[in-house]
Amino acid sequence: MKKLLIMAAGLLMLSTAASAQQTEAYPSYIIVTGNAEREVTPDEIYVGITIDESDSRSGKVTVAEQERKMVAELKKLGIDVDKDLQVGDMSGDLKSYVLRRDRVQTQKNYVLKVSDAATLGKVFQALAAIDISRMNLIKATRSDLEQIKLELRAEAMKNARRSADTLAEAIGQKAGKAFMIIDNNYYGSGTVYFNDAMPVARSAKMEAAATDTGASLEFQDMKINCSVNVRFVLE
Structure with missing residues (x-):
């Protein structure tokens, strides 16, 4: 029993020391969220x-x-x-x-x-x-959906950096390097699935389109978005 108590105390000390080292490594930081959005027409x-x-x-x-x-x-x-x-x-x-x-x-x-x-x-x-x-x-x-996602992730990171810089400058500090990045992996409606109701902007007039050569169907642009959470060191 005594040995178990000694081992538990030792583990607690190691955990406390590791936490202290991390606190010393990054004594203060800022957490920001970067977002990016793009409207695209389906191809x-x-x-x-x-x-x-x-x-x-x-x-x-x-x-x-x-x-x-x-x-x-x-x-x-x-x-x-x-x-x-x-x-x-x-x-x-x-x-x-x-x-x-x-x-x-x-x-x-x-x-x-x-x-x-x-x-x-x-x-x-x-x-x-x-x-x-x-x-x-x-x-x-979109045929290039994966490429759009990559571009939005990069854009979201840049927006996160700009937000961190703005907030840090407001208190007379600087945002340093990022030490944690969380990709929220949310891309919105990059692909839209339909049911039998055929939900296009003028779906109710599809039958009329067969005889009216001037009629056309319209799709609303799809919104694709990305979000990241980033921690920056405050200097």
Whole structure:
């Protein structure tokens, strides 16, 4: 028992000494938060498309026939169908599959990627004109999202330094080197996922866009932000 008490006392002394050394190393410091924010327009918009035999007003048209028409219309719009059109489901998980030869296909789902809302509006018009109107937005994001995050983190650090300098100067001191950085790892809505309500600025008028060539869809800019907490030595 006596040995245990001696060991506990020794550990307490070591802990106290270590704490004292740290206090001596940085006797005073300032904690600041740096923030950075950027509004960006999505350049990757994913839309789900469903075609089936019941879509045609003129009677039954096979899925294969409608697919050929759809591909032709998309090519007219300058869309690389080999790259940007894939067979998939409505959840946004891109995938491909092989259909059995003895199976009659009455419905098929696709995922199409476009670069802006204007192109999406043209796609809607073109497909509605050939009786393909079942479309829903899946998600919108930026192709350079990771690079934007890196830039915002650096900007947040610079803002933290400026804040520390301003506060330190107000009390006649200087902010020295940083000895602790906490990345809060918050980037806001860098990717927006949609439900079947298709929440774009003019989603309620998508049907009208099929006949009104002047109509266009609009996406609100996405806000991406970053925050860091930094401790600077006060000199």
